[in-house]
Amino acid sequence: MSDNNNQTGDSDKDNNDENNNSPYQPSLTSYSTILSNIFTSPAEAMQQVQENYNVLFPLFTLMSATVVVFAYYYFAVDYQWYIDHMVEISAGELSKSEQEEARAVFSMMSQTTMASITAITASIGVAIVFVIQSVYFVIVSNVTNDGFQFKQWMSFTAWSSLPSLLSYLAIMVYIFSSSNGQIAFETLNPLSLNDLFFGFDASKGAGKMLASIDLTKFWSMYIMIIGYQKWTGKSISTSATVVLIPFFGIYGIWTLFL
Known part of the structure; x- marks a missing residue:
């Protein structure tokens, strides 16, 4: 009886020693929690991203959302009107014969084919x-x-780009609310700066540039600035500089060609 108790005690001791020697592994934050925090507590969200640096969840989410939105647009749009509109906005760059060739090329592709190609291409983009x-x-x-x-x-x-899901949602609502399906692709995003504040022709010039910038882009840049500061320990001014250089570089060059 005593030997059994000793063996039991030794076994418990070994188990305790094994547990004590095992490294503590904190549970990972769920992706849904990080996604929620991206919108409500960006600094906390970017710290949670550092737990395992997951790429697939946010990437797959955004690529899937892109496919859904683009496919929905091309299935909902008045396709013949779309073809005429695309040829019309390129009329200044094409001769009459080239316009007819462009119209013929568009017409060769069915609405389903156009939706599939554009949706997949956009998601890869x-x-x-x-x-x-x-x-x-x-x-x-x-x-x-x-x-x-x-x-x-x-x-x-x-992860920093997930606020663009709000743009996708706004686009879906905008498409759904269309009564005749005559929706210009360049005016598709109701959260764009051009649509909200300027109202320029979105098919060219400043209107086209402003249509490519929406409110969620600023949100994403804010998350990047906060995240960069948290990850690297740099000052907020240094973090802002690093994050914003590409944005101002791209749009600065674009502005020069307007």
């Missing part, structure tokens, strides 16, 4: 943009020696 942004941050990391690599920055850019 989302991933390409994230890759380019991540490469930029990797270059900055190599200069500042902050130790972050491509995967970390890919996660950073993808």
Whole structure:
């Protein structure tokens, strides 16, 4: 009886020692919690992203949303009107014969084919943009020696871009509310600066540039600034400079060609 008690005691001791020697592994924050915090508590969300630097969830979410929105648009739009409109806005750059050729090319593709090609291409474009942004941050990391690599920055850019889901939602509502399906692609986003404040011709010039910027883009940049500060320990001014350089660079160059 005594031997059994001793064996039991030794077994419990071994189990306790094993438990004590096991490293503590905190539970990972759920993706839904991080997604919620992106909108309500960005600083906390970007700290939670650092737990495992997940890329697939935000990337798949945004790519899937892109496919849904673009497919919905092309299935909802008056396709013949769309073809005429696309030829019309390019009329200044094309001769009469070229316009007819363009019309023929558009007409050769069915509405389903156009929806599929555009939706898939747009979703791939989302991933390409994230890759380019991540490469930029990797270059900055190599200069500042902050130790972050491509995967970390890919996660950073993808999670920071999730506010664009609100733009997608606004676009879906806008398409749904259309009575005749005659919706110009360039005016699709009701949250764009052009649609909200300026009302320029969105098919060219300043209108086209302003139509490419919406309110959620500023939200994403704010999240990036806060996140960069949290991740690297840099000052808020340095973080803002690093994050905003590409934005001002791209739109500054675009402005020169208006």
